[in-house]
Amino acid sequence: xxxxxxxxxxxLEKLGLPIPHGPVGHTFIEQLCAPYMTYTWFVMVxxxxxxxLTLGDLEIVPGKxxxxxxxxxxxxxxxxxxxMGREMTDKLFPMIATFGxxxxxxxxxxxxxxxxxxxxxxxxxxxxxxxxxxxxxxxxFRAHGLNYYKHFIGPVWWLIPLLLPIEIISNLARMLSLSIxxxxxxxxxxxxxxxxxxxxxxxxxxxxxxxxxxxxxxVQAMVFVLLTVVYFSQAAEHAH
Amino acid sequence: MSxxxxxxVHLLANYGHIGFTFAAAIIIGLGGGIYLDQKIFDGxxxxxxxFIGLAFxxxxxxKSLFEILWLxxxxxxxxxxxx
Numbered sequence: 001x002x003x004x005x006x007x008x009x010x011x012l013e014k015l016g017l018p019i020p021h022g023p024v025g026h027t028f029i030e031q032l033c034a035p036y037m038t039y040t041w042f043v044m045v046x047x048x049x050x051x052x053l054t055l056g057d058l059e060i061v062p063g064k065x066x067x068x069x070x071x072x073x074x075x076x077x078x079x080x081x082x083x084m085g086r087e088m089t090d091k092l093f094p095m096i097a098t099f100g101x102x103x104x105x106x107x108x109x110x111x112x113x114x115x116x117x118x119x120x121x122x123x124x125x126x127x128x129x130x131x132x133x134x135x136x137x138x139x140x141f142r143a144h145g146l147n148y149y150k151h152f153i154g155p156v157w158w159l160i161p162l163l164l165p166i167e168i169i170s171n172l173a174r175m176l177s178l179s180i181x182x183x184x185x186x187x188x189x190x191x192x193x194x195x196x197x198x199x200x201x202x203x204x205x206x207x208x209x210x211x212x213x214x215x216x217x218x219v220q221a222m223v224f225v226l227l228t229v230v231y232f233s234q235a236a237e238h239a240h
Numbered sequence: 241m242s243x244x245x246x247x248x249v250h251l252l253a254n255y256g257h258i259g260f261t262f263a264a265a266i267i268i269g270l271g272g273g274i275y276l277d278q279k280i281f282d283g284x285x286x287x288x289x290x291f292i293g294l295a296f297x298x299x300x301x302x303k304s305l306f307e308i309l310w311l312x313x314x315x316x317x318x319x320x321x322x323x
Contacts, residue, residue, distance in 0.1 A: 169300035177260035226253040
């Protein structure tokens with residue numbers, strides 16, 4: 001999604017770096033300077049600095065900033081523990097919570113003029129999804145060893161030729177649906193906002209969609225995180 | 241988070257993604273079938289692998305649909321007994 005004004009791209013252009021004019025660039029530097037890449041770095045820097053600024057040093061009596069982060073992290077932690085158990089939560093919390101925070105900030109940032117959501121590019125969401133998809137197989141192999149293949153062959157041996165392709169297809173469909181849903185929702189939001197802004201920006205037409213955009217951003221981040229948790233816990237479960 | 245909100249998120253995640261998964265499974269099955277027909281066998285087996293792939297894709301789509309339906313069946317039965 002090409003925005004009218006992307007301030008990081010303008011700054012980089014003034015610095016003399018090549019900005020790709022299509023969705024992706026041709027040379028390596030152009031690819032690094034593509035808007036979704038620069039805004040991904042912006043979100044990363046934002047998360048690092050804002051957390052550092054608001055959190056500072058941990059204190060026994062929490063201040064405002066620490067209180068906020070304790071609620072966020074504590075809420076996420078109990079949410080994961082409820083869905084996949086305490087043991088797996090302790091192991092995987094950093095990864096999934098990082099995904100959650102990153103997706104929330106990346107979704108919401110697109111509502112501010114001059115910013116775009118990195119998640120409105122299929123490259124970002126597919127990268128996130130591939131990490132989740134590979135990790136859930138690794139968890140399966142670590143939990144069951146080579147017996148993990150029993151997840152894919154069904155209950156009885158004579159059903160294997162029928163069930164094996166079905167299981168493989170439905171496993172691949174997870175990857176496709178997880179990435180395309182996040183991408184599609186966020187890109188639709190961005191496109192709709194841009195079109196409404198162009199058509200009737202002077203009459204505040206994008207405002208109601210912006211409210212919906214906040215909802216969609218939060219809900220999609222939550223859905224991504226919850227599905228990640230569900231896939232992880234299913235991979236660790238015994239074969240049915 | 242309150243209980244109602246948590247329930248809402250669960251329902252949304254469980255049932256909200258079935259539409260996409262259903263379509264994705266059929267597309268992967270059909271795409272795999274077409275790939276086998278056109279690229280591996282150079283169109284000699286023309287419609288057959290496409291149809292077989294489509295059938296497997298549809299079966300996989302229904303399987304993921306029923307998986308989601310059965311996921312909550314046990315939980316509902318338990319809560320019915322308790323309630």
